[in-house]
Amino acid sequence: MKVRYRKQKTLGYRAQAIVEFAIVLPILMMLLVGIFEAGRMIFTYAAVNNASREAARFGSALGYDDAGYHKYKDCEGIRNMARRSAYFTTLTIEITYDQGPSNSPFAWCDLLTTGEDNDFILTTNDRIGVKVTASYSPLIKLIPFPSRDFTATSYRTILGLVEVGESPSSGSGSGVGYTSTPTSAFAPSKTPTATATVPTNTPTKTATSGPLQPTFTPLPSSTPTIVLTSTNTATPTLTKTSTPTMTLTPTPTSTPTAVSSCSSITASNISMNANSNVISMTITNPYTSVTVSSVQLIWNAATGANGNKTLTLQSANLGSTFWSGLNNTSGNITLTPSSTLTIPGNNTTSTITFTFDKNYQNPIPNGTTITINLSTPGCSAITHTQ
Numbered sequence: 001m002k003v004r005y006r007k008q009k010t011l012g013y014r015a016q017a018i019v020e021f022a023i024v025l026p027i028l029m030m031l032l033v034g035i036f037e038a039g040r041m042i043f044t045y046a047a048v049n050n051a052s053r054e055a056a057r058f059g060s061a062l063g064y065d066d067a068g069y070h071k072y073k074d075c076e077g078i079r080n081m082a083r084r085s086a087y088f089t090t091l092t093i094e095i096t097y098d099q100g101p102s103n104s105p106f107a108w109c110d111l112l113t114t115g116e117d118n119d120f121i122l123t124t125n126d127r128i129g130v131k132v133t134a135s136y137s138p139l140i141k142l143i144p145f146p147s148r149d150f151t152a153t154s155y156r157t158i159l160g161l162v163e164v165g166e167s168p169s170s171g172s173g174s175g176v177g178y179t180s181t182p183t184s185a186f187a188p189s190k191t192p193t194a195t196a197t198v199p200t201n202t203p204t205k206t207a208t209s210g211p212l213q214p215t216f217t218p219l220p221s222s223t224p225t226i227v228l229t230s231t232n233t234a235t236p237t238l239t240k241t242s243t244p245t246m247t248l249t250p251t252p253t254s255t256p257t258a259v260s261s262c263s264s265i266t267a268s269n270i271s272m273n274a275n276s277n278v279i280s281m282t283i284t285n286p287y288t289s290v291t292v293s294s295v296q297l298i299w300n301a302a303t304g305a306n307g308n309k310t311l312t313l314q315s316a317n318l319g320s321t322f323w324s325g326l327n328n329t330s331g332n333i334t335l336t337p338s339s340t341l342t343i344p345g346n347n348t349t350s351t352i353t354f355t356f357d358k359n360y361q362n363p364i365p366n367g368t369t370i371t372i373n374l375s376t377p378g379c380s381a382i383t384h385t386q
Helices: 002-060 075-085
Strands: 092-098 127-136 148-157 278-285 290-298 313-318 321-327 332-335 341-343 348-356 369-374 381-385
Touching: 002 075, 002 092, 002 127, 002 148, 075 092, 075 127, 290 313, 348 369
Parallel strands: none
Antiparallel strands: 092 127, 127 148, 278 348, 290 332, 290 341, 290 369, 313 321, 313 348, 369 381
16 A cells, blocks of 8 residues: 555646646747847847958958959958958948048949959048948747848948059058158268379380390389278258237227206106006217217006006117016116117107016106116206106
């Protein structure tokens, strides 16, 4: 009995483990597939970025490739560099050339075979741009990963384009093998002067009677002397640069013309049209123009509007708006113009107006006062009280 009971109990444990594994298996498979697909997606993203950078770096390099073509014009070489940097990934590659971030491309590298694309010419500071695109699509549709395209664009500036064996310029070329010859500002002159003295070395023959016995009288043997004269001429020229001296010119300040008396400047009554939010006063000046320093207005701010409502000043105008804002104080404000404000003369009539946020009571209540303070010498103020 004990042996049979133990055997039945062991079989029950095995069945329970199988059921638990069957429940956990789908979840485990989804996790494994999700990790695999996330890795593929990250790999595609990294491959696209790396391919774009490597291709742009290859295309911006000076010189020639192994086949003897300019690197920045070797379209197939640039594409191959991108493909080698992103193996196992299908790429769409676009190669463009522009003159800076704010400029549109002026050329495209569209050669599909080995060689150079000769349809364009680059100059120094032009840029090459390589745009690489790759599509990602999950292999197993067990997880909600959508298909998408990854795109990366890299730009590099091409610097120092010169032709081989020619002076550096902004034209096209590789710049490899050029040797510059330094030029000195002043060069010493070293000219050797050779002075050779060659004496005559001819033997003298003397004949006497009897047997012929010539006598040779050799002259002293001399060696030509070469005298080298070295002349060093170095004349540096120093150019003195004059420094200009800045002269400050003072700005003339206008001074108002003094008026002997302002007693003849007249002002009309304070007026206001019915159902209007503007009050005004007319000024007649028989003299030359005078300058306004400030304007004071006193009005009923607490109950001055229709229906005994508050009345707020919004702007003031004398030929042009010289003050604007919001004022809801006790009804006494002094306005200082932000710029020079004048009252024209020669019997010219001008009007000062004040605009409120609501219609003023009609008729105007007593106590409304407009005072125009003048800064012109000889003048004081123009005041009128309603």
